Amino acid sequence: MPNDRLRDAILRNGMTPAGVADKIGVDPKTVERWITQDRTPYPRHRHAIAAIVRESESYLWPQAVTPEKASRLGQSELIQLYSRRSSVPYDLWRRLIDRAQERIDVLAYAGLFLVEQDPKLVDVLRQKALDGVQVKLLLGDPDKPAIERKSVEEGTPGVMAAKIRQVRQYYARLKGTPGVEVRSHETTLYNSIYRFDDEMLVNMHVLGFPAPHAPVMHLRRLSGGDLFSTYADSFDRVLAASTLL
Template identity: 40%
Template sequence: MPNERLRAAMVTAGWTCATLAAEVGVDPKTVERWVSIGRTPHRVTAVKTAEKLGEDVQALWPALAHARRARAANAELVALYGQRAELSVTAFVDLIAQAREHVDMLVYAAVFLHEAYPGLNDLLRERATKGCAIRVAVGDPNSANIQQRGREERFGDGIESRCRLAAMHYSPIARTPGIAIRQHGTTLYNSLYRADDQMLVNSHVWGVNAYSAPVWHLRRHSKGGMFDTYAESFEAAWATAVPVREG
């Protein structure tokens, strides 16, 4: 649904999508999506935008009320969410849309992205044409680790089916220049969604589905911090993965 409160605030303050985007450091199309289809930006961007508009950030984006600001914990911890379900898919899509250099995803399936945002492949292609390196690693349904995860989460064979579905979703872009899609069989302790120096980390909890597990939003602050720990974990898993065939 359109964000009419945001639209009205922009008109009142005299901002266009282009001028506001330039001021807060995002693409004009990103601001258009905030307005036209009600996407919610990341908290840091939302706070900056609200300040420019002279509005309360939670009045513009009520969904941000669910995010608990991380205080005195770690310089790289931007926000903490009790469950992935508290995050709308727009948080993941906007993260990708703002990437300029890198998009890395390490998941078992994460089919919620394609289900809620059918244009994901088009977005990844668009980012790749702009010079962004895209790497996506989905689970190998034949992996013993993934089959064990299905038993632990009481998914049965469901997680294996979702891994196959994820590979099917991404296979049409598997040979697109700048995009690499692979399958891995590692034990996944966290699902990782990285765009440049920002990352959403969806922890995995024994016996709990990923959508019910916590998510933390990281922004790289310095070398060797939390962000780099997860980035290195991605690289290690990526090195074990094999390419997905083009669909």
């Protein structure tokens, strides 16, 4: 069976098997065998290819990374744990946004704090998109039961829906900007996810606590790790079920 994930990752990055072979110092036929015969490269070659195509080893070769190793790498992906979102320095949010070169992903119900702490955020996101960064903002549907249930659990009925409608007004200014998608979802969120290329802030949700008072993990993706990819996959699943506003 061919390794379609490896083939797709190489093509998606505008490369050829021969180009990859040249970069890592192997025969082009070797790379072809890795693709067509699904042979597993040596670890040093897996590391190099994963870095070139910006994918994890566990995605490209699921059987090559043992669960124990993936777990150890996942622990190394955790840069910092904040006891509450309000403890995350504003400079960190802005630095992650400014450094993003490929993608900015937001999965939340409202995430109103982002535009409240930086009134220029919408303009920054527009410019990032014009510079080639893909911006995807997934916001809750204020008319769905999950939204009101969240508000009731936090002791503030009606507030979450109001926040969503308010933040939609901010992001409406991005309508028509190439590379920007503002979408609606009705998922029950277990975490809010903020991704900036290979770094991510995950705001865990705790029953009865508003998001600013719940913990946040700062993650950085490592090849072969599975913690970052777990949340990246979660974002992609919600994205697939969301609708464009």
